[in-house]
Amino acid sequence: xxxxxxxxxxxxxxxxxxxxxxxxxxxxxxxxxxxxxxxxxxxxxxxxxxxxxxxxxxxxxxxxxxxxxxxxxxxxxxxxxxxxxxxxxxxxxxxxxxxxxxxxxxxxxxxxxxxxxxxxxxxxxxxxxxxxxxxxxxxxxxxxxxxxxxxxxxxxxxxxxxxxxxxxxxxxxxxxxxxxxxxxxxxxxxxxxxxxxxxxxxxxxxxxxxxxxxxxxxxxxxxxxxxxxxxxxxxxxxxxxxxxxxxxxxxxxxxxxxxxxxxxxxxxxxxxxxxxxxxxxxxxxxxxxxxxxxxxxxxxxxxxxxxxxxxxxxxxxxxxxxxxxxxxxxxxxxxxxxxxxxxxxxxxxxxxxxxxxxxxxxxxxxxxxxxxxxxxxxxxxxxxxxxxxxxxxxxxxxxxxxxxxxxxxxxxxxxxxxxxxxxxxxxxxxxxxxxxxxxxxxxxxxxxxxxxxxx
Amino acid sequence: xxxxxxxxxxxxxxxxxxxxxxxxxxxxxxxxxxxxxxxxxxxxxxxxxxxxxxxxxxxxxxxxxxxxxxxxxxxxxxxxxxxxxxxxxxxxxxxxxxxxxxxxxxxxxxxxxxxxxxxxxxxxxxxxxxxxxxxxxxxxxxxxxxxxxxxxxxxxxxxxxxxxxxxxxxxxxxxxxxxxxxxxxxxxxxxxxxxxxxxxxxxxxxxxxxxxxxxxxxxxxxxxxxxxxxxxxxxxxxxxxxxxxxxxxxxxxxxxxxxxxxxxxxxxxxxxxxxxxxxxxxxxxxxxxxxxxxxxxxxxxxxx
Numbered sequence: 001x002x003x004x005x006x007x008x009x010x011x012x013x014x015x016x017x018x019x020x021x022x023x024x025x026x027x028x029x030x031x032x033x034x035x036x037x038x039x040x041x042x043x044x045x046x047x048x049x050x051x052x053x054x055x056x057x058x059x060x061x062x063x064x065x066x067x068x069x070x071x072x073x074x075x076x077x078x079x080x081x082x083x084x085x086x087x088x089x090x091x092x093x094x095x096x097x098x099x100x101x102x103x104x105x106x107x108x109x110x111x112x113x114x115x116x117x118x119x120x121x122x123x124x125x126x127x128x129x130x131x132x133x134x135x136x137x138x139x140x141x142x143x144x145x146x147x148x149x150x151x152x153x154x155x156x157x158x159x160x161x162x163x164x165x166x167x168x169x170x171x172x173x174x175x176x177x178x179x180x181x182x183x184x185x186x187x188x189x190x191x192x193x194x195x196x197x198x199x200x201x202x203x204x205x206x207x208x209x210x211x212x213x214x215x216x217x218x219x220x221x222x223x224x225x226x227x228x229x230x231x232x233x234x235x236x237x238x239x240x241x242x243x244x245x246x247x248x249x250x251x252x253x254x255x256x257x258x259x260x261x262x263x264x265x266x267x268x269x270x271x272x273x274x275x276x277x278x279x280x281x282x283x284x285x286x287x288x289x290x291x292x293x294x295x296x297x298x299x300x301x302x303x304x305x306x307x308x309x310x311x312x313x314x315x316x317x318x319x320x321x322x323x324x325x326x327x328x329x330x331x332x333x334x335x336x337x338x339x340x341x342x343x344x345x346x347x348x349x350x351x352x353x354x355x356x357x358x359x360x361x362x363x364x365x366x367x368x369x370x371x372x373x374x375x376x377x378x379x380x381x382x383x384x385x386x387x388x389x390x391x392x393x394x395x396x397x398x399x400x401x402x403x404x405x406x407x408x409x410x411x412x413x414x415x416x417x418x419x420x421x422x423x424x425x426x427x428x429x430x431x432x433x434x435x436x437x438x439x440x441x442x443x444x445x446x447x448x449x450x451x452x453x454x455x
Numbered sequence: 456x457x458x459x460x461x462x463x464x465x466x467x468x469x470x471x472x473x474x475x476x477x478x479x480x481x482x483x484x485x486x487x488x489x490x491x492x493x494x495x496x497x498x499x500x501x502x503x504x505x506x507x508x509x510x511x512x513x514x515x516x517x518x519x520x521x522x523x524x525x526x527x528x529x530x531x532x533x534x535x536x537x538x539x540x541x542x543x544x545x546x547x548x549x550x551x552x553x554x555x556x557x558x559x560x561x562x563x564x565x566x567x568x569x570x571x572x573x574x575x576x577x578x579x580x581x582x583x584x585x586x587x588x589x590x591x592x593x594x595x596x597x598x599x600x601x602x603x604x605x606x607x608x609x610x611x612x613x614x615x616x617x618x619x620x621x622x623x624x625x626x627x628x629x630x631x632x633x634x635x636x637x638x639x640x641x642x643x644x645x646x647x648x649x650x651x652x653x654x655x656x657x658x659x660x661x662x663x664x665x666x667x668x669x670x671x672x673x674x675x676x677x678x679x680x681x682x683x684x685x686x687x688x689x690x691x692x693x694x695x696x697x698x699x700x701x702x703x704x705x706x707x708x709x710x711x712x713x714x715x716x717x718x719x720x721x722x723x724x725x726x727x728x729x730x731x732x733x734x735x736x737x738x739x740x741x742x743x744x745x746x747x748x749x750x751x752x753x754x755x756x757x758x759x
Contacts, residue, residue, distance in 0.1 A: 077660060098662075099741065149662065
């Protein structure tokens with residue numbers, strides 16, 4: 001049974017000999033051949049070489065071709081800010097000042113932006129490894145794409161003009177359906193619709209705005225002959241059941257979601273679940289044994305490997321040590337041996353000395369934004385965006401700081417503060433917004449309250 | 456072989472007026488006109504009928520958009536079937552015409568059509584302001600073989616000099632100053648296509664173009680309509696329609712804050728639809744919502 005067959009069994013909800021293994025190596029693929037993020041996301045030959053190395057080193061059952069949630073937005077006119085060791089981020093939002101639903105003839109086509117390069121790389125990968133490895137085509141989900149086009153105001157629009165949000169989401173859904181067609185034609189076996197911002201809205205908003213688009217998307221993918229994945233990052237716990245009701249073949253979650261609890265829900269709907277190796281504390285900063293131990297325990301906690309895909313919680317950080325991913329792979333492919341190897345291993349802790357601010361004696365409100373990394377996690381980008389807007393509004397009257405979980409001392413800070421969800425906003429040391437991006441009014445109100453408390 | 460002329464220019468620049476002034480120059484020749492409207496109805500088609508030319512319309516989007524290009528090709532095919540001497544194509548003011556030669560190529564190849572060039576109308580009073588926000592203008596200028604700087608009588612000499620300097624800084628075609636869309640006969644006769652588009656032209660779609668259609672109850676009075684238009688004039692480039700009101704049929708043809716509602720000797724469309732067009736940074740959606748609230752029951756927004 002090839003790795004691809006194992007993954008297909010899982011996605012068909014059949015009994016399988018083991019869990020499936022899908023390392024989400026996006027820009028990290030470049031690290032394997034010494035190429036930076038920009039090279040791997042812009043140059044077809046570099047991308048294909050990097051993906052072949054992922055395939056060789058990590059023996060995946062399934063692997064993505066490109067992990068770049070900005071691809072469609074770029075083709076629609078968003079300017080990008082490129083980074084050397086992370087996917088690009090959105091610099092400009094074309095609809096930031098214009099509440100407009102674009103004409104559908106503006107949707108990207110096979111010649112737009114970097115799409116031709118991606119399609120060609122997909123065809124080459126299909127030819128090279130498609131017999132034994134399932135290939136994932138990753139598409140930016142409609143809600144995140146709408147945020148890319150409109151910016152942070154989308155979160156206000158959800159209260160002020162529901163019809164506009166619904167119409168804009170319909171446009172973005174049409175974009176997803178079009179990209180699905182291109183990717184399946186280029187040989188993709190699984191279409192993963194990646195929508196990190198789904199974790200940042202309430203279940204009521206999910207049901208109001210996203211149930212219908214997602215049901216349409218997954219019906220379309222199924223009718224087109226591919227498997228589907230509903231891919232979220234952040235604490236999507238509250239929305240897992242609502243996501244199941246849109247009927248994808250699988251759901252992918254990150255470390256913010258307790259996998260066993262999520263699987264209890266997805267099992268009720270007979271949907272596969274994928275996740276959720278912590279990207280930074282385990283994959284980036286841990287050791288090979290940490291990764292092995294984490295993945296062994298992750299599987300052992302669950303009653304069955306049926307409907308289980310082991311994967312990093314999201315796009316792997318660029319600099320994840322190769323041996324860590326290999327350790328994780330081993331723990332899926334040779335679970336019993338790996339369990340024996342790490343039986344007596346004690347993981348390293350992040351017990352670094354960190355000084356917390358003297359919250360009781362602040363002279364002005366302190367807004368602290370805890371993120372996975374605002375440069376790579378879309379939910380974090382928009383959470384930081386909300387705080388940045390507040391900082392621009394209040395100027396020197398408040399202080400604002402971002403702590404990225406990619407740095408060891410920030411992991412220690414999160415532990416000391418008791419931060420449970422990323423992204424979160426704390427004001428004056430108190431948790432105000434966890435995995436729910438506040439509207440401008442909500443954040444300003446919280447800051448005003450903090451100001452009043454300082455006196 | 457049919458001579459093909461493309462008439463472009465932003466909303467309200469005077470394209471229909473130019474055609475009015477062009478037709479007498481072609482007396483004795485058989486002329487067909489294809490009018491393209493971004494809106495659902497084509498008031499310009501009505502304005503051009505009865506002038507001796509065969510007029511047809513392609514509505515509901517730009518003829519160069521993926522959603523309307525097949526319809527444009529059909530219209531082109533139908534027009535050429537009639538073997539006219541001249542075919543004038545008036546684009547919508549929001550059209551990006553850079554793919555025009557891709558469309559005409561097939562007809563040029565089989566010898567049915569000769570592409571004579573693109574004339575772009577520029578509205579002198581509004582050009583500087585529009586250039587800031589309306590990306591389409593640069594794209595229309597990119598394909599222009601001749602630019603008519605129109606409405607020169609509506610600005611001071613100094614303003615005109617500044618506008619022309621700005622215009623020539625973003626466009627390399629010949630520029631002629633004019634009023635009322637008039638074109639010197641020798642300039643029209645000498646029109647020649649300038650060749651391929653320069654490399655590096657912006658190919659990004661413009662997501663900020665806004666089109667709304669509202670349906671007007673025939674019980675509305677002209678005074679109410681005027682007030683309704685006034686509420687929206689700051690936030691639109693153009694409002695157009697032929698409407699049946701209590702006081703008879705009226706042509707609505709507004710460019711920005713310049714409101715024009717005149718009695719019209721013809722029939723209104725069944726739906727009594729008014730098309731509103733706007734662009735980047737214009738809060739059309741919000742102002743329309745407020746205006747509809749004020750005229751609740753007399754105006755409704757058409758969805759889709």
